[in-house]
Amino acid sequence: MPKLYFEDFKPGLFGEFGPRLITREEIVAFAAEFDPQPMHLDEDAARETLLHGLAASGWHTCGVMMRMLCDGFLLDSSSMGANAVDEVRWMKPVRPGDTLTLRFTVLETRASRSRPDIGFVTVLIEMINQTGTAVMTLKNALMFGTRTGAKS
Amino acid sequence: MKYFEEYRIGDRTETGAHRFEADEIKSFARRFDPQRFHVDEEEAARTHFGKLCASGWHTAFLWMRAQVEYRRRESDRRRARGEGVAKVGPSPGFRDLKWIKPVYVGDTITFATEIVETRVSNSKPEWGIIRMYNTGTNQDGDLVMSFVSTAFIERRPSR
Numbered sequence: 001m002p003k004l005y006f007e008d009f010k011p012g013l014f015g016e017f018g019p020r021l022i023t024r025e026e027i028v029a030f031a032a033e034f035d036p037q038p039m040h041l042d043e044d045a046a047r048e049t050l051l052h053g054l055a056a057s058g059w060h061t062c063g064v065m066m067r068m069l070c071d072g073f074l075l076d077s078s079s080m081g082a083n084a085v086d087e088v089r090w091m092k093p094v095r096p097g098d099t100l101t102l103r104f105t106v107l108e109t110r111a112s113r114s115r116p117d118i119g120f121v122t123v124l125i126e127m128i129n130q131t132g133t134a135v136m137t138l139k140n141a142l143m144f145g146t147r148t149g150a151k152s
Numbered sequence: 153m154k155y156f157e158e159y160r161i162g163d164r165t166e167t168g169a170h171r172f173e174a175d176e177i178k179s180f181a182r183r184f185d186p187q188r189f190h191v192d193e194e195e196a197a198r199t200h201f202g203k204l205c206a207s208g209w210h211t212a213f214l215w216m217r218a219q220v221e222y223r224r225r226e227s228d229r230r231r232a233r234g235e236g237v238a239k240v241g242p243s244p245g246f247r248d249l250k251w252i253k254p255v256y257v258g259d260t261i262t263f264a265t266e267i268v269e270t271r272v273s274n275s276k277p278e279w280g281i282i283r284m285y286n287t288g289t290n291q292d293g294d295l296v297m298s299f300v301s302t303a304f305i306e307r308r309p310s311r
Binding site for chain 1: 199
């Protein structure tokens with residue numbers, strides 16, 4: 001049985017997950033597969049860019065975020081996924097050797113008007129590096145099954 | 153890449169296409185998004201998706217790959233013609249990402265990008281900023297994904 005349902009989410013800080021080490025090998029492997037720009041592949045080429053050195057693809061940070069969310073609690077929930085992401089901001093480079101912590105804050109919750117078995121949880125997800133700096137923020141609404149809907 | 157000054161609002165380019173197979177849907181999901189509807193056919197059948205479907209992030213990451221590969225082809229064509237190639241800066245992010253329809257096994261998604269705004273950067277005058285409306289469309293012509301992103305593009309160097 002899933003542990004977390006829509007009703008269990010309340011506005012405020014929900015939790016922090018991680019930390020997760022980001023290695024050079026992982027940065028390059030992700031970039032080679034999904035975002036093969038020189039600034040994500042090669043230190044010398046990256047030094048010539050606005051990133052001033054090798055940094056992870058922002059999409060890689062999104063992938064790390066999603067996996068940390070799943071490992072943290074999402075798989076033990078009535079998650080139905082999401083059909084949108086309102087905003088992602090890539091604010092600071094993620095360098096080889098950085099460790100990232102995921103901070104999950106609930107902004108608001110809203111039961112579905114049409115379906116009693118679904119609720120929407122609007123969240124702010126921050127990926128924070130070892131200096132306490134947010135390198136990425138993400139805002140969207142996640143869909144969860146309701147406990148009352150599950151019983152009926 | 154074209155220089156910033158060469159971008160026209162309304163220019164739309166198809167950058168590539170990808171057919172989603174079951175094994176890759178599951179292996180991507182196991183790495184990045186192991187929710188049950190992305191990793192197991194029987195589990196997916198019990199959910200609102202009805203069938204195994206790809207993580208939305210899988211579709212988004214493949215859009216990026218198609219974008220980078222398109223840029224490389226365009227840069228190679230320009231070099232072959234003796235034209236300069238503009239650098240692209242790191243993106244500050246994206247917004248209004250929508251996963252409109254699920255992507256199922258056997259779906260072929262065609263990726264595209266359309267220029268919606270261009271403006272010179274105030275803070276970095278050698279760079280311009282383009283805003284793009286980016287999409288993935290399936291084989292039936294249905295929009296499956298869209299989002300808006302911005303990119304820094306080098307301006308044509310003065311002689």
